[in-house]
Amino acid sequence: MLSILIPTHDYNAYPLVQNLHQQAEELSIPYELILVEDGSRDSVSMIANLKTQELSHCRYVRRKENVGRAAIRNFLIDASKGDWLLFMDADGKVIRKDFLRKYVEAAQEYEVVCGGVVHPDEWHDPERMLRWKYEKAYERKYGYISEQFRSFSFMIHRSVAQKVRFDERYRGYGYEDVQFGKDLKAAGFTIHGIDNPLLNNDIEDNATFLRKTEEALWAAHHFRKDIGDLVKMNRLSTQYRVFSPLIRILYWLSAPLLRRNLLSGNPSLLLFGFYKLGYYVSLK
Numbered sequence: 001m002l003s004i005l006i007p008t009h010d011y012n013a014y015p016l017v018q019n020l021h022q023q024a025e026e027l028s029i030p031y032e033l034i035l036v037e038d039g040s041r042d043s044v045s046m047i048a049n050l051k052t053q054e055l056s057h058c059r060y061v062r063r064k065e066n067v068g069r070a071a072i073r074n075f076l077i078d079a080s081k082g083d084w085l086l087f088m089d090a091d092g093k094v095i096r097k098d099f100l101r102k103y104v105e106a107a108q109e110y111e112v113v114c115g116g117v118v119h120p121d122e123w124h125d126p127e128r129m130l131r132w133k134y135e136k137a138y139e140r141k142y143g144y145i146s147e148q149f150r151s152f153s154f155m156i157h158r159s160v161a162q163k164v165r166f167d168e169r170y171r172g173y174g175y176e177d178v179q180f181g182k183d184l185k186a187a188g189f190t191i192h193g194i195d196n197p198l199l200n201n202d203i204e205d206n207a208t209f210l211r212k213t214e215e216a217l218w219a220a221h222h223f224r225k226d227i228g229d230l231v232k233m234n235r236l237s238t239q240y241r242v243f244s245p246l247i248r249i250l251y252w253l254s255a256p257l258l259r260r261n262l263l264s265g266n267p268s269l270l271l272f273g274f275y276k277l278g279y280y281v282s283l284k
Contacts, residue, residue: 001030002104003082007072008035008090010042011202014051016092021055023100033058034079035090039066068171070180073151077161085161088153091202092117102196103155111160112189115153115196116144123203126265130272131209135200137269145193149181153198160189170223174216178227206263214279221283233280244281251278 004020006013013035024031035052037060046062053060061079063072077085084107086100095118096102106113119139123132164183170176181191204212220231229235240247251258251274258275261268 001032001082002084002086002100003080004031004033004086004088004100005073005076005080006033006035006088006090007038007069007076008040008045008049009038009066010040010045011090012045012048013090014048016088016090016094017049017052017055017058019094020100021058023094023097024057027100027104029104030082031057032081034061034076035059036061036063036072036076036079038063038068038072068168068176069151069173070166070170070176071168073166074168077158077165080158083158084155085158086155087151088198089151091200092153092198093201095199096196099196099198102194106192106194106196107155107157110190110192111157112149112184112191113155114146114148114150114191114193115155115198116146116193117150117152117200118144118197119200119203125203127205128203128209129265130206130262130267131203133267133269134209134272135203144197145195147191147193149177149184149191151177151180152200153196160184163187164189167226170219172215172219173212174219175223175227175231178230179223182227182230206267210259210262213276217276217280218283221280233276236277237281240277240281247278248282251275251282254278 017033017035021033035049037046037049040046050060052058073087086103103113119132119135123129164187166176167179170179184191217233220233224234258271261271262275
């Protein structure tokens with residue numbers, strides 16, 4: 001049995017649920033689909049998500065308190081019944097008609113599978129340019145098929161998920177997937193990337209993405225003893241440790257100008273890189 005598990009927070013996931021439900025019905029396999037609200041407050045999206053329970057084999061769960069990206073996935077593991085657990089973020093968009101089929105086929109060979117994430121090839125909204133430019137640069141450099149664990153879309157066998165849980169110390173945004181990937185490998189499990197991406201359907205505005213980046217940098221710094229060199233910023237801060245005082249001073253002096261550029265319609269990824277390094281080495 002396949003359990004399709006989608007956590008959401010203030011986001012209309014019903015179009016995603018509809019698409020997955022249709023593909024699951026066409027496959028004629030035993031399945032369940034669970035959509036869980038993790039402390040959502042947006043009534044419009046919640047009303048839309050409520051329609052999930054009208055579909056066969058689908059269940060809608062509302063949790064009043066937001067418990068975070070790690071704990072909500074552990075909750076879904078415990079709430080599900082399938083031998084195979086397929087997780088995806090609510091803001092993903094299915095772009096392939098054989099999306100579920102490719103995951104089901106991969107289950108014949110692997111215990112942990114990541115399908116990848118892609119972003120639109122063109123983007124014209126200046127207020128949401130920073131996230132798009134950053135993600136497309138990463139995609140061009142590394143591709144979207146990766147052996148590194150990414151939680152945007154992945155499938156895992158229940159026996160593995162019962163042995164390796166998401167670390168619930170990670171309550172905020174950032175790096176709970178890095179920790180989970182590290183824990184999987186430490187337990188002897190291999191992560192396999194396949195060509196089966198979801199489209200990121202929610203490119204945040206520049207200010208929101210900058211705030212989330214700062215939150216992720218705090219997590220990287222706070223958990224640096226746990227995830228260490230797996231995070232690029234941890235490696236860079238070690239590499240340039242001797243220059244940390246100078247970097248901090250330059251960051252403090254230039255932060256307002258840097259933010260002005262990053263919140264503009266033409267943000268510089270080079271300046272974004274320095275902003276992240278300066279912010280990180282300024283954390284205590």
